[in-house]
């Protein structure tokens with residue numbers, strides 16, 4: 085009945101409602117496992133869209149949410165505040181800004197980006213300068229709202245809206261080979277002083293195909309754009325909270341960005357929440373309390389206390405030595421898996437960053453294709469074998485909760501081989 089009514093009443097994300105197969109009706113989650121209504125178990129090897137870091141239904145986060153629920157479920161976040169939000173903001177300011185700057189709360193990854201983009205534009209307006217162009221990487225994905233779509237790659241995701249998207253200058257993802265060309269191209273773009281901000285997913289482009297690049301190359305570009313006063317926005321929606329080996333991927337760079345976007349694992353993957361950290365320089369242009377300099381942006385559920393309680397609980401767990409050790413061990417396992425799969429004839433560019441393992445399945449036309457039909461073969465084979473993988477076209481990746489146990493990783497490993505056999 086769930087399946088029939090799902091078809092009848094629900095339109096799922098990124099889908100054509102008329103052509104969707106049955107959705108898996110999940111009734112329970114525990115640690116890395118999902119259990120469906122028919123009694124089948126799945127290993128959630130993609131952390132339910134990259135959000136879940138401590139496992140499903142974690143007793144500590146459950147308890148903290150229950151405690152908060154008994155006190156206050158929600159309150160308007162304008163004119164009112166509450167301890168869970170203040171505690172969380174203080175902790176995030178510490179992590180993102182070393183104690184300086186502020187947090188602006190929103191609802192999800194896209195809105196955390198939207199906030200940063202709007203702040204960047206208004207920052208320049210408040211300064212009396214017209215800078216409205218953004219700089220972004222080719223292959224970027226920053227979300228599905230209009231601003232976040234605009235700074236993303238122009239592709240099948242955005243093509244229907246292309247005429248309405250704003251002006252963005254794109255540069256390729258840097259490599260040892262192209263970094264000098266990019267620097268030259270950048271110098272030309274920056275000369276006109278129209279660029280408000282540079283937005284990037286540090287170290288790993290997620291939805292762009294788990295493309296990885298070096299911190300030192302990013303740093304070179306950041307240094308260059310900063311020389312022209314351009315603001316730097318790190319979109320850490322996917323990379324934050326330990327995913328790439330440091331708390332934020334930006335921690336690998338010697339300088340902090342001007343703004344940093346967070347969501348997904350912020351609440352341990354429990355509840356929707358976005359947060360944008362803003363540095364003192366950006367804040368200073370909003371200090372004067374005039375209507376023109378006010379930031380008119382807010383959402384009904386901004387700073388929701390239950391989401392804040394989940395986020396605080398998740399941060400408690402991340403500060404736990406045993407959890408940190410688990411992350412390190414998982415990183416080692418990912419490197420070992422990458423070494424093993426590198427030799428596989430059906431694969432190319434097997435890569436790893438922190439707890440993310442990614443690989444390109446060879447297809448007749450070289451490259452990355454989100455809509456490539458091999459995706460369905462890989463996805464179905466993994467599910468049949470009790471593993472939730474969600475390849476992006478021919479890009480197969482594993483991005484599990486940090487608590488995943490060795491036996492489950494072994495099942496994922498064997499499943500990857502089965503998936504690859506099916507593509508032969």
Ligand SMILES: Cc1ncc(COP(=O)(O)O)c(C=O)c1O
Pocket residue numbers: 192193194195197225226227228285290291319320321322323347348
């Ligand atoms: C880097 C990045 N930014 C922004 C988003 C958008 O987040 P949300 O889906 O929560 O709106 C995503 C989602 O995958 C992302 O990976």
